[in-house]
Amino acid sequence: MKKVSVKTSSPYEVLIERGSIKKCGELIAGITKSRKVAVITDNIVNEIYSKTVINSLEENGFECALFCFENGEQSKNLSVLGEIFDFLCDFGITRSDVLVALGGGVVGDITGLASATYLRGVDFVQIPTTLLAQVDSSVGGKTAIDIAGGKNLVGAFKQPALVICDSDTLKTLTPENLSCGMAEVIKYGMIRDSELFEKLENHTLENIDEIMDEIVYTCIDIKRDVVENDEFDRGERMILNFGHTLGHAIEGWHNYTGYTHGMGVSAGMCLITDKFAPELSERLKKCVTAYNLPTGTEASMSELLPYCSKDKKREYGSINYIVCQTVGKAEIRKSAVSEFERIMGE
Numbered sequence: 028m029k030k031v032s033v034k035t036s037s038p039y040e041v042l043i044e045r046g047s048i049k050k051c052g053e054l055i056a057g058i059t060k061s062r063k064v065a066v067i068t069d070n071i072v073n074e075i076y077s078k079t080v081i082n083s084l085e086e087n088g089f090e091c092a093l094f095c096f097e098n099g100e101q102s103k104n105l106s107v108l109g110e111i112f113d114f115l116c117d118f119g120i121t122r123s124d125v126l127v128a129l130g131g132g133v134v135g136d137i138t139g140l141a142s143a144t145y146l147r148g149v150d151f152v153q154i155p156t157t158l159l160a161q162v163d164s165s166v167g168g169k170t171a172i173d174i175a176g177g178k179n180l181v182g183a184f185k186q187p188a189l190v191i192c193d194s195d196t197l198k199t200l201t202p203e204n205l206s207c208g209m210a211e212v213i214k215y216g217m218i219r220d221s222e223l224f225e226k227l228e229n230h231t232l233e234n235i236d237e238i239m240d241e242i243v244y245t246c247i248d249i250k251r252d253v254v255e256n257d258e259f260d261r262g263e264r265m266i267l268n269f270g271h272t273l274g275h276a277i278e279g280w281h282n283y284t285g286y287t288h289g290m291g292v293s294a295g296m297c298l299i300t301d302k303f304a305p306e307l308s309e310r311l312k313k314c315v316t317a318y319n320l321p322t323g324t325e326a327s328m329s330e331l332l333p334y335c336s337k338d339k340k341r342e343y344g345s346i347n348y349i350v351c352q353t354v355g356k357a358e359i360r361k362s363a364v365s366e367f368e369r370i371m372g373e
Contacts, residue, residue, distance in 0.1 A: 029244050033166065033186070033251050035258050041166055041190040041247050043240065048154060048193040051080055052087035055125065055152055058189050063124040064089045065115055067138045069098040072130040072156055075199055080129055080154065092118040100283040103133045103172045105181075111141045115149075125150050125188070131157035131204075132164040132288065136179070139170030143185035150188040156196040158208025159289060162215070162246035163267075165190050167254045173283065177337045178275045184259055192247070194239050202319065206232060207289025209318040210270070214292060215246045217311070218266045219253075221355030224314070231317045266357035269349040270296030273371075276334035280326045293320035302371060304352040332368045 028044040042054060055064070064084055068077055073095045081091050094114045096102050120126070126149055128138035135153055142151035153165040171182025197205065209232070216224030223245055226238060235242070250267065257264035274295030278286060293315045300308045312322040324331070335346065346367050350358050362370070 029240075031166075031244070031247050031251050034255050035168065035186050037168075037186040037188075039186060039188055039190065041192060041251075043192045043194070043244055043247070045193060045195045045240070047191050048076060048083075048156075048196060049079055050083060051127075051152075051154060051191055052083035052085070052089060054191055055084065055127070055189065056087045056089070058152075059123075059125050059150060061124045062088045062090060063118075063120065064091050064127055065094065065118055065120055065124070066091060066127045066129055067094045067096075067111060067134060067141070068129040069102070069131075069134055070095055071098040072134070076129060076154075076156060076196065080127070084127075098133075100133055100173065100178075100278070100288070103137050105172060105174065108137055108141060108172055111137065112145055115141065115145050120145070120149060122146050122149055125152060127152045127154060128165075128187075129154045129156065131155065131160045135160055135165050136169075136171050136182075139168075139185050139187070140172055140182055143170055143183040148185075151185070153187045153190040155190070155192060157200060157204055158197055158243075159204075159211050160208075161192045161194075161197075161243050162208065163211040163250065165192070166247055166250050167264075167267075168258065169260070177334065178278060178283070180337075192243055194243055197236075197239060202232060203287065205235075206319045207287040209235070210289035210293040210296075210315065210320055212242055212246055213311075213314055213318070213320075214267075214269050214296065215249050217296065217351045217354060218269050218349070218357035219249045219355060220245065221353075224354050228310075228314055228317075232319055235318075262359075265347050265359050266349055268347075269351060269357055270294075270299065272335055272346070272348045273298050273331060276331040277324045277326060279334040280324075280330060290321050294322065294324045297322040298324070298371075299348065299350060303350040307352065307354065310354070328372050332371060335367065335371075336364050 168186035171179035274291035
């Protein structure tokens with residue numbers, strides 16, 4: 028088992044081990060005195076892993092209840108969040124109990140927000156079952172839901188009490204879902220680790236499992252370092268948003284259906300690199316293409332820019348965006364929203 032210790036305001040460990048989902052009850056028992064757990068998941072993950080997780084929890088003395096919602100970004104909303112609150116109340120969850128987020132980024136985001144706000148704070152554990160969630164969204168404490176105005180506009184910082192990453196769960200992903208996670212992996216190579224990027228260039232979606240454990244550990248370690256330096260996203264942590272300003276806009280243009288977050292990030296990275304680092308653009312496009320990810324979008328820039336003006340990374344009439352002019356190094360840039368729109372619209 029590999030461990031990454033995250034030393035934030037509420038320290039915790041990320042445990043990386045194949046097969047660890049089968050002993051999650053033992054691992055969770057080690058970080059709480061409570062023996063009452065509310066497991067939150069979606070309908071796809073429920074069919075594959077809920078029984079395994081609940082059996083492990085019950086074998087370790089936990090009383091469990093399960094809440095399941097429909098898979099997809101469209102469920103990350105106020106209505107489902109309200110249903111989760113009612114479920115927690117009906118089950119009798121107290122401040123000393125634990126929530127478990129079993130699934131991908133959507134499950135982790137909405138469960139994390141519920142844990143941050145229900146009773147003004149309840150511990151939660153992340154058991155991420157997608158690559159995107161393992162390497163990115165399960166670590167760092169960002170939780171959120173979407174509203175009509177945009178993606179992730181309502182949220183809170185809430186660090187998990189524990190993260191359990193089992194790379195074997197990635198074997199049950201569809202090729203599209205695995206590609207989605209690879210977009211975030213490529214992002215980590217672009218912003219911080221040229222050696223990781225080169226390894227990705229020498230693999231494809233078909234053989235990436237050969238280095239998957241190394242990928243998961245490396246990406247989590249990069250994120251740990253960034254988050255420890257800037258837990259609340261006011262400085263260096265912004266580099267983790269490479270590709271996301273335009274990526275979220277593309278997702279919004281697609282109404283968050285039929286177009287994954289990873290596809291948006293991939294297209295967003297390529298579009299911003301086309302504009303600000305054209306000498307690197309073809310290399311990046313070749314890499315994302317190897318993982319069946321898009322290099323652009325059918326939406327026009329004039330259609331995307333209104334979404335960017337609502338992005339949560341804007342402040343005082345300005346917007347922060349990330350540029351990589353060399354592989355392994357990211358730069359935070361700040362422009363007036365109007366100037367960003369002018370540059371991107373050229």
